[in-house]
Amino acid sequence: METRLMQFARALRAAGVPVSMAETVDAAGALTALGIKDREPFRISLRSTLIKRTIHLPVFDELFPIFFDGKAELPPDMDNALENLSDEEAEQLALALRQLKDDIADSLRRLLRGEPLTRQDLNQLAAMTGLDRARNMRWNEWMVRRMQAALKHDSVRRAMAEIAKLLEQVGFSKERLDELRAMLQANIEAETGQLQNFAGQRITDNMQARPPSEDVEDLLHAPFGRLGEDEMNVLRQEVRRLSAALRSRISLRQKRQKTGTLDLKSTIRRNLGHGGVPFTLSYKRRQKKPRLVVICDVSTSMRYCTELMLGLIHAMQDQISRTYAFAFNDHLEYITPDLAHGSAQEAVDRVLVRMPPGHYSTDLGGSLAEFDREWLDLVNHRTTLLMVGDGRNNFRDPETGIFQEMARRCTRTIWLNPEPPMLWGTGDSDMNEYLPFCDHVLQVQTMAELTAAVDELLTR
Amino acid sequence: MPDAFSSPNQVRESLHDQGYVCSSEIATITYLSDQLDKPLLIEGPAGVGKTELAKVVAAATGRELIRLQCYEGLDETKALYEWEYAKQLLYTQLLRDKLQEVLASAGSLAESADRIAAEENVFFSMRFLLQRPLLKALLSPEPVVLLIDEIDRADAEFEAFLLEILSDFQVSVPELGTLTARVQPLVFLTSNNTRELSEALKRRCLYLFLNYPELEQEIDVVNLKVPELDGALTRQAVEMVQGLRNLDLRKHPSISETLDWARTLVVLNAERLDRGLVSDTLNVLLKHERDLKRVQQRLEPMSGDGPEYQGPEDEDDQSRYL
Incomplete structure (x- = not known):
């Protein structure tokens, strides 16, 4: 059992769930307390000790049956449909099978006889379908389908229908035929089950053998535009880690800083021990309650980095409770509720589904005007206004007047632009028009720059 | 230390006696937490009975409940x-x-x-030494239940400070040395998931995710807490609330709101749910004006007592919270 548990923990780790040694030990402890006789308490004890985040629960639910329902090792339950046939019937069937192409006839015969696939067959299939290289559970279904195609399940079903007609003509009884068909169907299903178990098992083995790579440092300095899907995944994790690091750094900085006015009451109290002589002074610590209004461009020109930008906004929303996030392409939408729940990935997907980018439809000026009409009261002396976008406006009215008013009302205006300064003002970029009203304009082309920008944003 | 419970089933029964309906999952994990002497971290949306669980466990075991409410800026002098x-x-x-x-x-x-x-x-x-909740829980000669409520509101460094207490049940006071728990308390932590807790903290706890209950379970809860409400009406009302949870609302009605609504229906002597009644009492369930308006609009197509009504935005509740 211990080995199985260790393997399970390893597979979870490979699937991206952080499972520590201590938690594995806890799981073993829980098993001792509850026993392993009943499935449900067993499952609950593993789940409560190994999984600590809601987003990891589905991973657990997926892997648990593969590991502990113990079907993978056993051959599937298949029946031999041919043993009940009389000699005459067997003869007729053999004749009918001869009408089919050889390979299909072989497959059909094998399935009718209920011969399960051997280890060797399965390994061959895995090599053929690319299952050996699959390292992610979401490939599971797809791999099963490919293996089914390789085993010609569909053709076999069709062939059965064909020879059923033939057999009927030569006087096969109807009941017998139905029986044959039902058994074939059952055997195909059993084999599919075997394939599913095998695929799940093989993928978890692959995951254990080579856990996802972790060289983040280079990626931090790669421009957003040049990242592949895998690299994006690593970066997403990095965003999570950074946001956690930022959080504690900020909270410590706020605590340690010696600013504010003298707190007389607390100073007297602190120095009672020294007979009222004020050795140590204490200050009124102003709770920083910044308010952040983020307006993010999700149009086509920003496409390559919107996802990460939104991911970061999601992280910031976690950090600053008064974050009001907006996204725009041809119109403006309030997206804080979309970002409020769930993992960054899901939240970002929700926004992108809601606001699909169109071609040449970006309307920055119009979106600013909409903001002015509906939401301007969010901007006050506490607000930091954060614009994320390339300032490209499709030659529409940039509405600089409104932007000026917004910038005037808030404490700070920061613009994060993924384009290098030399491109500002070229083509349909109105960046230079907005420039005078911003307190900071930061070019954010890589993750490292983005982190630096956020750090600055949160601490000043 | 004598264990508070002898089996998951016993947990379930004794909590039921206290008026808390719990699934076998809750019972099993609570039992495990007691057996392994591990703190139990409970996460879930607001109002599903996270805090209540700690309260009823205290009542069921006859132990004192010591509660530490967390907030931004909470520090050792207030907690320890x-x-x-x-x-x-x-x-x-x-x-x-x-x-x-x-x-x-x-x-x-x-x-x-x-x-x-x-x-x-x-x-x-x-x-x-002025004892604050954590120290009080550690030094109590009787076994107690310690509830650290809404830990996600406290700062990250407070979490780090909790680690010593949660793993070894001891604290270091510079002037006095290390104080170790006389009797290990049962510890419950709750979190509304407003921010991610640190891995180190999570590693030391068992984890329980409490979601809104299933239909039958919620009916049980209402029956237990508001027995005056007629059986058929209870079912209708709960079905309606469950339907609301499938809608895209800012704040979904929680169990406590279901109970409030059930009591409202009792007070109003309601015999059946019709549109007028529902729309008049909707503000017991929904606390945001936008939500209210949205549901009022949706009520239009809802005929008389159609509790099977499902919103068009059929969003899985769990996925919303994940």
Whole structure:
């Protein structure tokens, strides 16, 4: 059992769930307390000790049956449909099978006889379908389908229908035929089950053998535009880690800083021990309650980095409770509720589904005007206004007047632009028009720059 | 330490006696937490009975409940202990004569200092230690239930500070040394998931995710808490609430709101759910104006008592929270 548990923990780790040694030990402890006789308490004890985040629960639910329902090792339950046939019937069937192409006839015969696939067959299939290289559970279904195609399940079903007609003509009884068909169907299903178990098992083995790579440092300095899907995944994790690091750094900085006015009451109290002589002074610590209004461009020109930008906004929303996030392409939408729940990935997907980018439809000026009409009261002396976008406006009215008013009302205006300064003002970029009203304009082309920008944003 | 429970089933029964309907999952994990002496971290949307679970466990085991409500800026002096300066000062004043006496026979300055030093622990003793919830829970001679509520509201560094307490059930007070729990308390932590907790904290806890209950379970809860409400009406009302949870709302109605609504229906002597009644009492369930408006609009197509009504935005509740 211990080995199985260790393997399970390893597979979870490979699937991206952080499972520590201590938690594995806890799981073993829980098993001792509850026993392993009943499935449900067993499952609950593993789940409560190994999984600590809601987003990891589905991973657990997926892997648990593969590991502990113990079907993978056993051959599937298949029946031999041919043993009940009389000699005459067997003869007729053999004749009918001869009408089919050889390979299909072989497959059909094998399935009718209920011969399960051997280890060797399965390994061959895995090599053929690319299952050996699959390292992610979401490939599971797809791999099963490919293996089914390789085993010609569909053709076999069709062939059965064909020879059923033939057999009927030569006087096969109807009941017998139905029986044959039902058994074939059952055997195909059993084999599919075997394939599913095998695929799940093989993928978890692959995951254990080579856990996802972790060289983040280079990626931090790669421009957003040049990242592949895998690299994006690593970066997403990095965003999570950074946001956690930022959080504690900020909270410590706020605590340690010696600013504010003298707190007389607390100073007297602190120095009672020294007979009222004020050795140590204490200050009124102003709770920083910044308010952040983020307006993010999700149009086509920003496409390559919107996802990460939104991911970061999601992280910031976690950090600053008064974050009001907006996204725009041809119109403006309030997206804080979309970002409020769930993992960054899901939240970002929700926004992108809601606001699909169109071609040449970006309307920055119009979106600013909409903001002015509906939401301007969010901007006050506490607000930091954060614009994320390339300032490209499709030659529409940039509405600089409104932007000026917004910038005037808030404490700070920061613009994060993924384009290098030399491109500002070229083509349909109105960046230079907005420039005078911003307190900071930061070019954010890589993750490292983005982190630096956020750090600055949160601490000043 | 004697364990509070003997089996998951017993947990379930004794909690039921306290008026808390719990699934086998909750019962099993609570039992495990007791058996393994591990704190239990409960996450889930607001109002599903996270805090309530700790309360009923305390009631069911007859233990005292010590509660620490977390908030931004909570620190050790509020959570753990503080020296009572005023009392210390008062004692020095009152004991001045005695001190004079002690010092009178001292020959040199060094000797007097030594003598005062010898009396030091009089002033830094438990007598002058103001016990805050965490220390109180550790030092209590009777077993207690410690509830650390809404841990996600506290700062990240407070979490780090909790680690020693949660893993070893001990704290270090510089002047007194390390204080270890006499009897290990049952510890519950709750979190509304407003921010991600640190891995280190999670590693030390068992994890329970509480979601809105299933239909039958919620009906059980209402039956138990508001027995006056007619059976058929209870079912209708709960089905309606469950339907609301499938809608895209800012704040979904929680169990406590279901109960409030059930009580409202009792007070109004409602016999059946019709549109007028529902729309009049909707503000018991929904606390945001936008939500109210949205549901009012959706009520239009809802005929008389159609509790099977499902919103068009059929969003899985769990996925929304994940």
